[in-house]
Amino acid sequence: MTEYSVISDISEFHAACAALAAGEGPVAVDVERASGFRYSQRAYLVQVFRRDAGVFLFDPPAIGDFAPLQAAIGDVEWVFHAASQDLPSLRELHLEPPSIFDTELAARLLGHERVGLAAVVESTLGITLKKEHSAADWSTRPLPAAWLEYAALDVLHLIDVREELQRQLDDQGKATFAAEEFAATLTRRPKPPREDPWRRLSGLHQVRGARNLAVAKSLWLAREAYAQEQDVSPGRLVPDRSLIAAVLANPQSKQALAGIKDFQGRASRTQLDRWWQAIVDGRATEELPRERVPSDALPPPRAWADRNPEADARLKAARPVVEAVAEELAMPTENLLTPDYLRRISWDLPGTTTDEVASALEKLGARPWQIAQTAQKIAAAFVEATQSPDEASAPAS
Incomplete structure (x- = not known):
């Protein structure tokens, strides 16, 4: 060696x-x-x-x-x-x-x-x-x-x-x-910081009510500050699941917080004053977080048939076409074209010509080689998806 x-x-x-x-x-x-x-x-x-x-x-x-x-x-x-x-x-x-x-x-x-x-x-x-x-x-x-x-x-x-x-x-x-x-x-530029990074807490979906969300946020911020001060990964101090357990248990005293079995982690007891103060601050704040956060994320494709049936038809027509090109090129579909790009142009139809599809893909960040391999075939799939059954079966003139 x-x-x-x-x-x-x-x-x-x-x-x-x-x-x-x-x-x-x-x-x-x-x-x-x-x-x-x-x-x-x-x-x-x-x-x-x-x-x-x-x-x-x-x-x-x-x-x-x-x-x-x-x-x-x-x-x-x-x-x-x-x-x-x-x-x-x-x-x-x-x-x-x-x-x-x-x-x-x-x-x-x-x-x-x-x-x-x-x-x-x-x-x-x-x-x-x-x-x-x-x-x-x-x-x-x-x-x-x-x-x-x-x-x-x-x-x-x-x-x-x-x-x-x-x-x-x-x-x-x-x-x-x-x-x-x-x-x-x-x-590639780094992604901008999240507006509400505390919402990354694993298990946050279990927390109901703006006041409880404020407590969760306060605990997350307290842990983040201490983790940065100690240069220790936050989850090694108190795991996400423990912070959520503390919010859900709604302790009425510092001693009650210490008695929560699922409130664990190497700093869960040594920094008990810190966590209790975070809970107190969260309960007292007048700046309550929104319970529902607006997002530009698209609905999951399984919901498209009800929410946007035309987009659903376009995606169902275009996705197998892109997959076929990827198979022909012997590479994963996600490397041929980022799946979110296809979903977005299927949802917000930029047009049905190759140039319109190509321009939309370029704005999203697709590379020239990806556009050259996919734009024309996606456009053709979109045209097919917008045709009525009679139009699709009619012979070309």
């Missing part, structure tokens, strides 16, 4: 950057976070591999300023597996790739049955990886040797995988598809 070490010394960091700058070809990059353990999504390990340079494991909290690494590799392609997961953490470090190749996304476009890193490495290179530490607490210091080997293997073979997947993309005529998807991933 190769022994790897984490670079936390600044002089070692500069030497590693120099080695990477002198390497050959693209660089493979990966990030390890402490999701489920820490409040933040910051990077606790950054792994980089380049041919003729080797694998380097960097300690972001210790290094701080990653400008030398950006300067060393900022003019070549960065290769990721599932880039969208790593880009936000890298951008917090001011690490920005000029262009990317995403091996997971490429594998999806190629129709690989399994697209996890270990599966893709095995299917392309015949190498078996052990993936035992993906859910580890990467904020741990020092990091165990077995974890470091796992982290190194995340990038060690990625350049070879990239070359094989590029060959497959070229053979299947999908290189342009992939290039557009990679560019879209790189330039």
